[in-house]
Amino acid sequence: MQRRAAVQANAEQWVQCAKCKKILFRPDFERGMRVCPHCGHHHRLRARERILLTVDPDTFRETDADLRPADPLNFPDYAEKLQKGAAASGENEAIITGTAMLGGYEIIIGAMDFGFMGGSMGSVVGEKVARCFERGAERRLPVILFCASGGARMQEGLLSLMQMAKTTAAVGKLHRAGMPYIAVFTDPTMAGVLASFASLADVILAEPGAMVGFAGQRVAAQASVGKPPANFQTAEFQHEHGMIDLIVPRKQLRPTLAYLLEMFLPEEAHAR
Amino acid sequence: MQRRAAVQANAEQWVQCAKCKKILFRPDFERGMRVCPHCGHHHRLRARERILLTVDPDTFRETDADLRPADPLNFPDYAEKLQKGAAASGENEAIITGTAMLGGYEIIIGAMDFGFMGGSMGSVVGEKVARCFERGAERRLPVILFCASGGARMQEGLLSLMQMAKTTAAVGKLHRAGMPYIAVFTDPTMAGVLASFASLADVILAEPGAMVGFAGQRVAAQASVGKPPANFQTAEFQHEHGMIDLIVPRKQLRPTLAYLLEMFLPEEAHAR
Amino acid sequence: MMTIFDFEKPINELESAIAELRQLATEKGLDRSREIAELEAQRERLLKQIFAHLRPWDKVLLARHPKRPYALDYIRLMCEQFLELHGDRLGFDDPAIVGGLAKLGGYKLVVIGQQKGRDLKERQKRNFAMAKPEGYRKAMRLFRLAEKFRLPVLTLVDTPAADPGVESESRGISEAIAQSMRTMFELTVPTVAVIIGEGGSGGAIALAAANRVLMLEHAIYSVIPPEGCAAILYRDPNKAPQAADALKLTAESALELGLIDLVIPEPLGAAHRDPQTTALSVRSAVLQQLDELSQMEPDALREHRYQRFRRIGVYEAV
Amino acid sequence: MMTIFDFEKPINELESAIAELRQLATEKGLDRSREIAELEAQRERLLKQIFAHLRPWDKVLLARHPKRPYALDYIRLMCEQFLELHGDRLGFDDPAIVGGLAKLGGYKLVVIGQQKGRDLKERQKRNFAMAKPEGYRKAMRLFRLAEKFRLPVLTLVDTPAADPGVESESRGISEAIAQSMRTMFELTVPTVAVIIGEGGSGGAIALAAANRVLMLEHAIYSVIPPEGCAAILYRDPNKAPQAADALKLTAESALELGLIDLVIPEPLGAAHRDPQTTALSVRSAVLQQLDELSQMEPDALREHRYQRFRRIGVYEAV
Ligand SMILES: [Zn+2]
Ligand SMILES: [Zn+2]
Numbered sequence A, B: 001m002q003r004r005a006a007v008q009a010n011a012e013q014w015v016q017c018a019k020c021k022k023i024l025f026r027p028d029f030e031r032g033m034r035v036c037p038h039c040g041h042h043h044r045l046r047a048r049e050r051i052l053l054t055v056d057p058d059t060f061r062e063t064d065a066d067l068r069p070a071d072p073l074n075f076p077d078y079a080e081k082l083q084k085g086a087a088a089s090g091e092n093e094a095i096i097t098g099t100a101m102l103g104g105y106e107i108i109i110g111a112m113d114f115g116f117m118g119g120s121m122g123s124v125v126g127e128k129v130a131r132c133f134e135r136g137a138e139r140r141l142p143v144i145l146f147c148a149s150g151g152a153r154m155q156e157g158l159l160s161l162m163q164m165a166k167t168t169a170a171v172g173k174l175h176r177a178g179m180p181y182i183a184v185f186t187d188p189t190m191a192g193v194l195a196s197f198a199s200l201a202d203v204i205l206a207e208p209g210a211m212v213g214f215a216g217q218r219v220a221a222q223a224s225v226g227k228p229p230a231n232f233q234t235a236e237f238q239h240e241h242g243m244i245d246l247i248v249p250r251k252q253l254r255p256t257l258a259y260l261l262e263m264f265l266p267e268e269a270h271a272r
Numbered sequence C, D: 001m002m003t004i005f006d007f008e009k010p011i012n013e014l015e016s017a018i019a020e021l022r023q024l025a026t027e028k029g030l031d032r033s034r035e036i037a038e039l040e041a042q043r044e045r046l047l048k049q050i051f052a053h054l055r056p057w058d059k060v061l062l063a064r065h066p067k068r069p070y071a072l073d074y075i076r077l078m079c080e081q082f083l084e085l086h087g088d089r090l091g092f093d094d095p096a097i098v099g100g101l102a103k104l105g106g107y108k109l110v111v112i113g114q115q116k117g118r119d120l121k122e123r124q125k126r127n128f129a130m131a132k133p134e135g136y137r138k139a140m141r142l143f144r145l146a147e148k149f150r151l152p153v154l155t156l157v158d159t160p161a162a163d164p165g166v167e168s169e170s171r172g173i174s175e176a177i178a179q180s181m182r183t184m185f186e187l188t189v190p191t192v193a194v195i196i197g198e199g200g201s202g203g204a205i206a207l208a209a210a211n212r213v214l215m216l217e218h219a220i221y222s223v224i225p226p227e228g229c230a231a232i233l234y235r236d237p238n239k240a241p242q243a244a245d246a247l248k249l250t251a252e253s254a255l256e257l258g259l260i261d262l263v264i265p266e267p268l269g270a271a272h273r274d275p276q277t278t279a280l281s282v283r284s285a286v287l288q289q290l291d292e293l294s295q296m297e298p299d300a301l302r303e304h305r306y307q308r309f310r311r312i313g314v315y316e317a318v
Helices: A002-012 A026-031 A047-054 A078-089 A123-139 A154-176 A217-222 A235-240 A250-264 B002-011 B026-031 B047-054 B078-089 B123-139 B154-176 B217-222 B235-240 B250-264 C006-028 C033-052 C056-063 C071-078 C120-125 C133-148 C166-170 C173-186 C201-205 C226-233 C237-247 C251-256 C275-293 C298-310 D006-028 D033-051 D056-063 D071-078 D120-125 D133-148 D166-170 D173-186 D201-205 D226-233 D237-247 D251-256 D275-293 D298-310
Strands: A014-016 A023-025 A061-063 A067-069 A095-102 A105-112 A143-149 A181-190 A203-206 B014-016 B023-025 B061-063 B067-069 B095-102 B105-112 B143-149 B181-190 B203-206 C081-085 C097-104 C107-114 C153-159 C191-200 C212-216 C220-222 C262-264 C315-317 D081-085 D097-104 D107-114 D153-159 D191-200 D212-216 D220-222 D262-264 D315-317
Touching: A014 A026, A023 A026, A047 A095, A047 A105, A047 A143, A047 A250, A061 A123, A067 A123, A078 A154, A095 A123, A095 A250, A105 A123, A105 A250, A123 A143, A123 A154, A123 C315, A154 A181, A154 C173, A154 C201, A154 C220, A154 C226, A154 C237, A154 C298, A181 A250, A203 A235, A203 A250, A217 C166, A250 D081, A250 D097, B014 B026, B023 B026, B047 B095, B047 B105, B047 B143, B047 B250, B061 B123, B067 B123, B078 B154, B095 B123, B095 B250, B105 B123, B105 B250, B123 B143, B123 B154, B123 D315, B154 B181, B154 D173, B154 D201, B154 D220, B154 D226, B154 D237, B154 D251, B154 D298, B181 B250, B203 B235, B203 B250, B217 D166, B250 C081, B250 C097, C006 C033, C056 C220, C056 C226, C056 C237, C071 C097, C071 C107, C071 C153, C071 C275, C097 C133, C097 C275, C107 C133, C107 C275, C133 C153, C133 C173, C153 C201, C173 C201, C173 C298, C191 C201, C191 C275, C212 C251, C212 C275, C220 C251, C226 C237, C251 C262, C262 C275, D006 D033, D056 D220, D056 D226, D056 D237, D071 D097, D071 D107, D071 D153, D071 D275, D097 D133, D097 D275, D107 D133, D107 D275, D133 D153, D133 D173, D153 D201, D173 D201, D173 D298, D191 D201, D191 D275, D212 D251, D212 D275, D220 D251, D226 D237, D251 D262, D262 D275
Parallel strands: A105 A143, A143 A181, A181 A203, B105 B143, B143 B181, B181 B203, C107 C153, C153 C191, C191 C212, C191 C220, C212 C262, D107 D153, D153 D191, D191 D212, D191 D220, D212 D262
Antiparallel strands: A014 A023, A061 A095, A067 C315, A095 A105, B014 B023, B061 B095, B067 D315, B095 B105, C081 C097, C097 C107, D081 D097, D097 D107
């Protein structure tokens, strides 16, 4: 038993960059927030890692952790997919939400987990996102959301589509309350999530190289005359086309978010 | 003397279409609102003719007829140009404004006259336009403006440029009062007028073939890669590009305006 | 072009026979009324029989039927007057979405619809009712016009999807869909959406964030096209019929799930067999909604719409 | 690239001589301080003499001077911090207009500027600060952000004109200019515009519908470029200097006509001889305006801005 653990530990000490294929020393890789030191590729983060890397230490308090997906359509293989998603991500759903401090400002924060069924938005994701905005409006707190999603969750049928409307409506509540909403597009931010709450933020940041787009690449190419540009449906493409304010390397995300909070919030909002 | 008048009358009985060059019988031409029966070309109308053709008979009451242009910059030849413009158009300035009824609705109406210094907007035009919007806001009346202008009036320098801002601000007053503003682009509607109050109407109509654009054709072509399309800077081009709601032949303008008023105004607004 | 679906074949055969008999009777002056009446009764029975047992996939085919009435057909048949307005005021006018000012019953309203093309040329012009960003931005402009002049809004939804092409992506199709919903949620006038044909995912809900959402009996409303779902679920787009079952995309299912407010019945044999009657049904359903919604205050309308969508979702709390 | 205007030639010759002497002194270790001081005094006298008698056309050349500080230079020199934001959220991001969130003195604000390029490549990228519709639409998005978060707005105006090309026309350059002004008039936060270089007709006023409009001493502000005016007035673009006289396009004239609120003095020899000092003058002028405007209520700010422009116009009433 002891021996097997040692071998595993050894294997786990090394990791390969998904882009340049270089072998990286895992502790360095993790310290570098999973950004490849050679090619700069931003590897995906777990939702929980993301939040812990972003907020002030020991300030994250999860909310709505009790919400669990149902299978209202009795959709083929959905129950199984949910189990697999939970096992793969270590989470119960494709988003984690809560309250935290960032740079001394109290915030509502959410992070999606692509590992849980491709970060797809079903009833639970929709509900948690809507509650973030409502809570922000009620408590007069800013909302920061890290997006990572393939789109709506097919397995909940029309219920999933409705989450686009529900989350969009909730953005309106926060907006009328005059509170800031900042979205960060991480790899990937697509389809039903991009076409609802994600695109409605006051300021939109994105990580370098993240896939960001509406339809799948194949569908887009089929529907178009001529070849899509090389950077089609990347954060860089969307930035060129005016849909993203800034491409921000992972390391600079925290100070950038803190600056935005400082700009948008009154001084009283800063914790003494 | 009598003989000479007869000859003149005879010569004036005929008129040539500016587009297809066909000779037209003037009384028919006038009855047809100066639209060529052969090629459909919409010839320019005097501001006063325009208003009388549009409103319910005997309802037009001119306002602000007492405003006269000054020459604040002592600009070369401006005084002379003003005299010529007055002689050519029979008006004191490039716009006539007033109140009238249209289809039983009381309206504020204005019409620009291209014959007066190319319909250019100086202090008087800006003032009269602003007063239309302010009066509409105060008296809760809709505003209908017929545009015909080459742009701002160079001879009043920066004062003319400021009329763009002044008229734009006044549109906002009417808008906040919830009152409709309908613009009709006639030949030509250009530059400083198009880039201010003209483009801000709730509904924008245009006459067929009217020139509508920002810069002169030559400037636009110089600043561009490739050749402008054949219909560049026409009402039809702007319609294709989403800037004009409808191209309306002159004969259908009155009923179209009446329908819009009916749609936008409460029933009480209609005269019994 | 004629498209006859499998389940429609026997009906179409009977209809051809009836038409032939009628022609024969007219040409030769013979009295064939008894035979005709018999065939018509037969047709009626057959229609009832077939339409009593439509599977979801049949509904997909009906919703996409090339003879199905489209948005402008309904507008023409339902409204006393209509003036189409054009343009997003940002550089484009998208023919896939039409909109304008209409009179309907006692109401003056803004009507917006997704418009398919009847023939090949129009179909291409309308881009198969797949709207580009400018289509939704035109809709938004008209929503704001409705708000300014306190006009109720009616949307007629009929699209396979929003346009997924490179051009649409480059002009922000996702943002346009999101903003269109957002603008609808901001309105303080009554809004009614009717899914008249295909309610295709984001492209559809962009125009369906209304106080009341109605569906025609044979319309569909789905988060993903059944073909796409089958490709993911069964790795086989030909299994779209099974996917259609799984997706619960019929009006009946949507009503059961509480996602729409009313199913508008279609004439026997579906809307394309009698557009006039269908349009009248839509008209009276819409008027009833407007009558009810008009009783509400502006702010209450907005809050009602918020709550209508806010409560949607099925999940557990442990 | 060096551009030396006629009236600058003698100054530049003196400056070269001084620089040569300095180099000589350093290289050879000789004391040339007396000669240098004398030349510098001469330069000072000459500058004073020349700059005391600038004609409007000289101001045109100074306003367009390729070494004149541009918007981002001022932002860098004036602001404690600045984060540029991008995009009109409609498909485009126009490099001719920059904007973002800045700290200035005690203020947090939205700063928007028209940006010329320093070298050929940047000049092309920035399109010579001739904004396309998307530039003004980006500005409008930032105006709305300022309104939401109650941030004052500072605009830095420096453009020969809005882009007049076919592409801009097709996306509604006129509408964009008009809407930009309209949006500025709707704001209920303090707004200050500074004409830092060329205030070129509609392209300039689109960003200058502010509570306070300031001009740098050698900036120009005109309804039409003097060349264009000369072409119309004298049928000869080479008579631009005469046209510049006629148009009254200097800061001095604009102040006399009551069209701007303040002329910000430039260092002797114009802004490009001392960007740092110029930026500090702009900074303190802007801060003073913000201090005053911050005393006003939101609605009062909007009404103040309305009245500021409403009263502009010279005419007679008979
Ligand atoms: Zn790498
Ligand atoms: Zn003709």
